[in-house]
Amino acid sequence: MTTTARQLRSVHRQSAIFAQEAWLAKDNGQQDRSLELYRKAYALEKEVASAYVDLKDMEPTRSIILKSAAVLAKECGLFREAEQWLSHALAGNPPDEVAKELRTLFKSISKKQVKKATKAKPNSNVxxxxxxxxxxxxxxxxxxxxxxxxxxxxxxxxxxxxxxxxxxxxxxxxxxxxxxxxxxxxxxxxxxx
Structure with a gap:
């Protein structure tokens, strides 16, 4: 294993720690803290995912890392970036089970984008x-x-x-x-x- 691979694994682990803390904060109703932690996790995972984008012979690790980046981007409200990570993952050769998960996630993000675009501020008197x-x-x-x-x-x-x-x-x-x-x-x- 090269030093670079070790470094990427370490960065990925740190991202996972931030993501778990973010999930716990969200579960406890601490939305601002949760978003802050998800942003930290995504910044780290984005670095790892960028290193794996062109490594199409590194499956299933590649598609799993790219999926992780997509999930964190979604949690940060960066739906377009999430779709891009998923597209990269699907453009490789992910195992069938992972490909199915990627497509399901892609559909859910697309629905969120449509919902967000059509959502209007409610008026309580109407x-x-x-x-x-x-x-x-x-x-x-x-x-x-x-x-x-x-x-x-x-x-x-x-x-x-x-x-x-x-x-x-x-x-x-x-x-x-x-x-x-x-x-x-x-x-x-x-x-x-």
Whole structure:
């Protein structure tokens, strides 16, 4: 093993430590700290991934390192960079299982980009209407979910409404809701069409 390979392995391990700390911070609700740690992890992993981009005979290590860089870029909100790392990884010869993971990750990042691009700042005084398939009822958290073209919208419902909204399950619905703080509250639900 060359000194360069040892150095890259060391940098990769340090990146993994920062990433684990970032995940723990995120899990504990420390969003700013988490992002700071993810950025540190990504800066290190980017260095390692750059060294592996052209080493197509180093599979599966190459594709795993590039995937790691993509995941960290995604956590930093750098979706385009994440897609680029995934493209590089898929352009090599990753094992089938890793290639499948790379494609799945690529799709999830693409969805996040579309969702981010279409997301508007909500106005809490305005009623909002969403149409989609009524696909989720959470009787514990008193929430429903509507799968709209832009993604699932979760809406809070009053305690006594759960039984009423269940009759719309698995149907196309038109839901009107109002935003209050970080929550969306059901105002009306009806079958679409």
């Amino acid at each position: 009623l909002t209407v969403v149409e989609g398939v009524f696909s989720m009822v959470d009787t514990v958290k008193h929430r429903i979910g509507v799968d709209a073209p832009e993604g699932r919208v979760k809406i809070e419902v009053p305690f006594d409404v759960n039984e009423i909204v269940k009759k719309y399950f698995d149907n196309q619905v038109k839901v009107t809701y109002q935003i209050q703080g970080r929550r969306k509250w059901l105002k009306q639900i009806q079958k679409a069409g």
